[in-house]
Amino acid sequence: MVSIEGQIRDVLQANWSLAGTLLASEVHFSIGWYDSEYQNNPQVTVNKAWSPEPKWFGSYLSAGIPDLGYVSHDRYFIDCWKTTDHDILGEEEIETIGDMVTECFRILNNTREGYTPPLGLVIPLDRGVAQHETSRQPYMMHIQMLCQANYRSGLP
Numbered sequence: 001m002v003s004i005e006g007q008i009r010d011v012l013q014a015n016w017s018l019a020g021t022l023l024a025s026e027v028h029f030s031i032g033w034y035d036s037e038y039q040n041n042p043q044v045t046v047n048k049a050w051s052p053e054p055k056w057f058g059s060y061l062s063a064g065i066p067d068l069g070y071v072s073h074d075r076y077f078i079d080c081w082k083t084t085d086h087d088i089l090g091e092e093e094i095e096t097i098g099d100m101v102t103e104c105f106r107i108l109n110n111t112r113e114g115y116t117p118p119l120g121l122v123i124p125l126d127r128g129v130a131q132h133e134t135s136r137q138p139y140m141m142h143i144q145m146l147c148q149a150n151y152r153s154g155l156p
Contacts, residue, residue, distance in 0.1 A: 001116075002116065003031070004048075004074065004076070004119055004149050004151070005031040005032075005046045005047065005048060005076065006031060006046075007115050007116060007119055007122075008046045008076060008078070008122055008147070008149065009029050009030065009031055009044075009045075009046045011107065011108075011111050011115070011122075012029060012044055012046070012078070012104060012107055012108075013027075013029040013044075015107045015110070015111060016103060016107070017103070018099060018100070018103050021042070021096075022042055022096065022099060022100065022103075026041060026042065027041060027042045027043065027044055027100075028041045028042070028043045028044075029043075029044050029045075030043065030044075030045050030046075031045065031046055031047070032045060032047055033045060033047060033079075034079070034081050034140075034142075039083050039138075040083070042080070042081065042082045042096070042100060043079075043080070043081040043082075044078065044079070044080055044081075044100065044104065045077075045078070045079045045081070046076055046077070046078055046079075047076065047077045047079065048074065048075075048076055048077075049074075049075040049076055049077045049146060050074070050075050051072060051074045051075070052072075052073050052074075052075070054070035054071060054072040054073075055070060055071045055072075055073070069152065069153045070152070070153050071150060071151070071152045071153075072150070072151045072152075073148055073149075073150055074148070074149050074151065075125070075146055075147070075148055075149075076122075076146070076147050076148075076149055077144050077145070077146060078104050078108075078144070078145050078146075078147055079142060079143070079144045079145075080097055080100035080101050080104065080128070080142070080143050080144075080145075081140065081141070081142050082096055082097050082100065082140075082141040082142075083138040083139065083140055083141070084138055084139045084141060085137075085138045085139075093139070093141055094141070096141070097132075097141040097142070097143055098143070100143070101127065101128040101143045101145055102127075104124075104128075104145060105124050105127060105128075105145065108122060108123060108124040108147055109123075109124060118151050118152055118153060119149060119150070119151050120150050120151065120152055121148075121149070121150040122147055122148070122149045122150075123147060123148050124145060124146070124147045125145075125146045125147055125148055126145055126146050127145065128143040128144060128145035129143065129144050129145070130142070130143050131143065131144055
């Protein structure tokens, strides 16, 4: 079974529709953190952020044994990364990383459902927070957005 991070990554990659240097075949999609092996490629990573308290609901039988079910509302980071060797950050670099985050937001909004159970719903919670690293060379353009993945136990 593919992990929740893997399902989110796969949905982003399968529905990616940007062109030019941001074609899906040029973007490195992965689970975890930035991968320096692909520093010349734009990157989209999915990483678990935290798990709020699950919401518990009535009991059900699992293999004849009573059990409580729950709905979790886990949070995941979706990070967009793009390095640039330019000495000056221009509009093009800012626009490129912005386009990547907007594309992730668009995909999550259009594919809120349709994940493999027990994962039921994935929704974006924000439009991303810039965490650019401009004190290093090459510059690292980085925006991190947050999404919520709802998981329900006890599904048949």
